[in-house]
Amino acid sequence: MRIDIATLFPEVCESFMGESIIGRAQRNGYIELHAHQIRDYTTNRQKQVDDYPYGGGQGMVMQAQPIHDCCQDILRQIDEAGRSRPHIVFLTAGGATLTQEKCKELAGYDGLLLVCGHYEGIDERVIEELADEEISIGDYVLTGGELAAMVVADSVFRLQPGVLSCPEGYEDESYYSGLLEYPQYSRPEVWNGRRVPEILLSGHHAKIAEWRHEQSLERTKTRRPDLYQKYIERGGK
Ligand code: ADE
Numbered sequence: 001m002r003i004d005i006a007t008l009f010p011e012v013c014e015s016f017m018g019e020s021i022i023g024r025a026q027r028n029g030y031i032e033l034h035a036h037q038i039r040d041y042t043t044n045r046q047k048q049v050d051d052y053p054y055g056g057g058q059g060m061v062m063q064a065q066p067i068h069d070c071c072q073d074i075l076r077q078i079d080e081a082g083r084s085r086p087h088i089v090f091l092t093a094g095g096a097t098l099t100q101e102k103c104k105e106l107a108g109y110d111g112l113l114l115v116c117g118h119y120e121g122i123d124e125r126v127i128e129e130l131a132d133e134e135i136s137i138g139d140y141v142l143t144g145g146e147l148a149a150m151v152v153a154d155s156v157f158r159l160q161p162g163v164l165s166c167p168e169g170y171e172d173e174s175y176y177s178g179l180l181e182y183p184q185y186s187r188p189e190v191w192n193g194r195r196v197p198e199i200l201l202s203g204h205h206a207k208i209a210e211w212r213h214e215q216s217l218e219r220t221k222t223r224r225p226d227l228y229q230k231y232i233e234r235g236g237k
Helices: 010-017 020-027 064-080 100-106 124-130 146-157 205-223 225-233
Strands: 002-007 032-037 087-097 111-116 133-136
Touching: 002 010, 002 064, 002 146, 010 020, 010 032, 010 146, 020 032, 020 146, 032 064, 064 111, 064 124, 087 100, 087 124, 087 146, 100 146, 111 146, 133 146, 205 225
Parallel strands: 002 032, 002 111, 087 111, 087 133
Antiparallel strands: none
């Protein structure tokens, strides 16, 4: 899978995504990330990408033209690389909230083009022109879309074959089954006077699985009653 990011801060995205598991998966050729500088596509001498909002109001708005031309050039590069047109996502506070379900859906595309806004917003016309969808990473407002784009890229890349050393890993974890993950423990057996739950040392796999499931249920019930309700409505599956 290939993800392209259109941003005012391509170095930040490349640097962050170059570390750890996602960085290694890129170096091993399982995934590709390309970050592109929107400012390179301005047509004015000051390389300005924003302007005052029509109708007045606070802050500046990112103009349509540089974002549009940047995206068109990215689409051309992707086409030249012999790939199909990517699914285009604008990261905005007003988009639909990202969920694990949505991550799984996005992971099914051959490519994504993630477009990051900055300042108070993006000229709506370029969103209408290009976006397949708008995504928000939560009910709070960021100063730009970069963190959101990296959240999307990370959560989608880790679902690709070859990225995680143990792909079964994610079937257990929070949200995959609609439940929060059970608590995890590692060595030593006693740390700061706190013991690892005895059952985990028993070697009894069926009982451990049962205990973990109960813990997941209990956690979800107390911490995320909304998720618990959905789980019960689906018949506990
Ligand atoms: N840009 C500003 N806030 C955002 C959010 N919550 N999610 C995605 N993009 C954003």
